Amino acid sequence: GAVVSQHPSWVICKSGTSVKIECRSLDFQATTMFWYRQFPKQSLMLMATSNEGSKATYEQGVEKDKFLINHASLTLSTLTVTSAHPEDSSFYICSARDLLYGQSYEQYFGPGTRLTVT
Amino acid sequence: GQQVMQIPQYQHVQEGEDFTTYCNSSTTLSNIQWYKQRPGGHPVFLIQLVKSGEVKKQKRLTFQFGEAKKNSSLHITATQTTDVGTYFCAGRRGSGGSNYKLTFGKGTLLTVNP
Numbered sequence: 019g020a021v022v023s024q025h026p027s028w029v030i031c032k033s034g035t036s037v038k039i040e041c042r043s044l045d046f047q048a049t050t051m052f053w054y055r056q057f058p059k060q061s062l063m064l065m066a067t068s069n070e071g072s073k074a075t076y077e078q079g080v081e082k083d084k085f086l087i088n089h090a091s092l093t094l095s096t097l098t099v100t101s102a103h104p105e106d107s108s109f110y111i112c113s114a115r116d117l118l119y120g121q122s123y124e125q126y127f128g129p130g131t132r133l134t135v136t
Numbered sequence: 137g138q139q140v141m142q143i144p145q146y147q148h149v150q151e152g153e154d155f156t157t158y159c160n161s162s163t164t165l166s167n168i169q170w171y172k173q174r175p176g177g178h179p180v181f182l183i184q185l186v187k188s189g190e191v192k193k194q195k196r197l198t199f200q201f202g203e204a205k206k207n208s209s210l211h212i213t214a215t216q217t218t219d220v221g222t223y224f225c226a227g228r229r230g231s232g233g234s235n236y237k238l239t240f241g242k243g244t245l246l247t248v249n250p
């Protein structure tokens with residue numbers, strides 16, 4: 019159980035275009051999902067906390083208008099990188115917590131999406 | 137803001153040698169978690185420590201949480217090639233509420249020479 023999927027697993031787009039990344043909890047409900055960004059050989063940098071039915075909470079330095087997050091249901095959160103630039107190229111990973119297990123702090127990570135902007 | 141430092145950044149060992157990575161937080165943590173990320177993969181949860189001075193074991197892995205709940209360590213006994221990967225600690229400050237935000241350390245990349 020506790021599987022999180024991401025789609026697409028990799029994407030190449032041209033500078034100036036927008037890209038949408040989906041994060042789904044396959045066998046559990048997640049009121050909270052997290053979006054991370056990871057540069058090669060670097061740590062995970064939390065970008066935002068996605069809350070079902072409400073606005074996302076962005077970390078300091080992360081542009082809300084550039085990284086649009088929508089958490090429309092208990093099993094789906096989306097991250098849209100708008101007007102992508104080459105410096106947005108990175109590995110984007112989402113994670114989710116299991117709603118049913120309130121005492122469980124474990125975050126289940128998706129497989130990640132590698133974005134390359136040309 | 138909260139910072140989580142992790143050392144060493146890299147560690148290369150011969151198979152069979154022990155390995156330890158250390159994690160220090162600038163603030164007191166409510167709990168600390170450890171994750172392993174294989175090359176090309178995504179982080180996978182290993183364990184969570186909550187209590188001051190807590191020690192937990194998983195086969196060859198031993199996890200410790202400091203008395204002050206500001207530091208933690210992961211020790212692997214007799215490493216194997218399957219242990220290769222980056223080990224991250226992640227700390228959470230405060231308790232309760234719906235925000236389970238974690239602050240990750242930079243990770244320790246472990247490579248094992250067979």
